[in-house]
Amino acid sequence: AIGDYRQAVLDIVVAELGDCVRIYTGREYFDPAVKTRVQLDPDRLLFIRNHFLLGRHLLWQSGAVTASARADAVILELNPRILSVWVTLLMRRVAGRKSALWGHATSRRGREPLSAVLRKMMWWLGGVAVAYTETEAGLMRREMGDAIDIVVAPNSLYSAESMGVHASYDARGFICVGRLSNDKAPMLLLEASSLAASDLGEDARITFVGDGPLREQLETRARSLGNIEVAFPGHVGERDKLRHYYGEALAAVSPGFVGLSIIQSLSFGTPFIYAAYAPHAPEIEAAVDGVTAMPFSQATPESLASVLVEVSRARNEWLNRRAELVAWTRERYSAERMARGLVDAWKRCLGVGQQ
Numbered sequence: 001a002i003g004d005y006r007q008a009v010l011d012i013v014v015a016e017l018g019d020c021v022r023i024y025t026g027r028e029y030f031d032p033a034v035k036t037r038v039q040l041d042p043d044r045l046l047f048i049r050n051h052f053l054l055g056r057h058l059l060w061q062s063g064a065v066t067a068s069a070r071a072d073a074v075i076l077e078l079n080p081r082i083l084s085v086w087v088t089l090l091m092r093r094v095a096g097r098k099s100a101l102w103g104h105a106t107s108r109r110g111r112e113p114l115s116a117v118l119r120k121m122m123w124w125l126g127g128v129a130v131a132y133t134e135t136e137a138g139l140m141r142r143e144m145g146d147a148i149d150i151v152v153a154p155n156s157l158y159s160a161e162s163m164g165v166h167a168s169y170d171a172r173g174f175i176c177v178g179r180l181s182n183d184k185a186p187m188l189l190l191e192a193s194s195l196a197a198s199d200l201g202e203d204a205r206i207t208f209v210g211d212g213p214l215r216e217q218l219e220t221r222a223r224s225l226g227n228i229e230v231a232f233p234g235h236v237g238e239r240d241k242l243r244h245y246y247g248e249a250l251a252a253v254s255p256g257f258v259g260l261s262i263i264q265s266l267s268f269g270t271p272f273i274y275a276a277y278a279p280h281a282p283e284i285e286a287a288v289d290g291v292t293a294m295p296f297s298q299a300t301p302e303s304l305a306s307v308l309v310e311v312s313r314a315r316n317e318w319l320n321r322r323a324e325l326v327a328w329t330r331e332r333y334s335a336e337r338m339a340r341g342l343v344d345a346w347k348r349c350l351g352v353g354q355q
Helices: 004-020 065-070 083-094 113-126 134-144 186-200 215-225 239-248 261-267 282-286 301-313 315-320 322-332 335-350
Strands: 023-025 045-047 049-053 058-062 075-077 099-102 127-131 149-152 173-177 205-209 229-231 249-254 272-275 293-296
Touching: 004 335, 058 083, 065 083, 075 083, 075 335, 083 099, 083 113, 099 113, 099 335, 113 127, 113 134, 127 134, 127 335, 134 149, 134 282, 149 335, 173 186, 173 239, 173 261, 186 205, 186 215, 186 301, 205 239, 215 229, 239 249, 239 261, 249 261, 249 301, 249 315, 261 272, 261 282, 261 322, 272 301, 293 301, 301 315, 315 322
Parallel strands: 023 045, 075 099, 099 127, 127 149, 173 205, 173 249, 205 229, 249 272, 272 293
Antiparallel strands: 049 058
């Protein structure tokens, strides 16, 4: 599936590659909360059927294998659990066609032996790998050497032009954006903010932008705590609305797993608070402690609360640096840079990319 956070990147790719582009997608991912919400020409964005197997642990996508196998160039998701990708790779390999694999170099659970072997097999079958970060590209080069072409498409959301500061100098609260699920640990933020409430000030607010299975539990707990204002606007995908929420917040907080959310936060000039001890996606490379981000060291409300208070006390310093954070992010994580990597991968499948 393709979330709405891919809109800017796909708009640029389609504009550059033109009428030859077809994008095949299901309507929802392994996690049913991840749904296709991008808006493209219906002749360009083609919906296919997702058939989930073994309790949604495996996936077969029907309706794209033949077209993908015959295409001059194809970019496939690097996920060993998608069976139709394996079939497409094998068909193209037999036909002597390269395929690009786009996705994280390791699974969410880290360097699992079976997952690592399967991903290496996929890279070898495809011949072209698209890394989300420079860190991942380095790992791929160590694993594969010169056996495949490797390009970097830095995981990004917004065009360089659309990034910018929309900060209120009354900003005093914190924002948490993402799925309200256990791996994101939103309850830890709620408990920490209640613990720190007296030091954060009467007008402090915690805003959970997103939805998920923990929402009702979080709302109930927020009412029982009662000493800090908590808002739950639900899923928000529109950039301008998100800019407003980030602008009202002194910092964004990810009390659990960190992925693309850090890039989103920095795109608006909003610094990031994260769990230093937790396993994260490679996008965590954007967390430069004391520059773009502040870590907390233990999975306790007390540890996170102390950082919330520390950032709140350095409020003016962080607010005055927002334009600097946007410039830093624009240089490294723009939709243009990501699209350039995808177009490069496309061309390498055709044998016309840089070697």
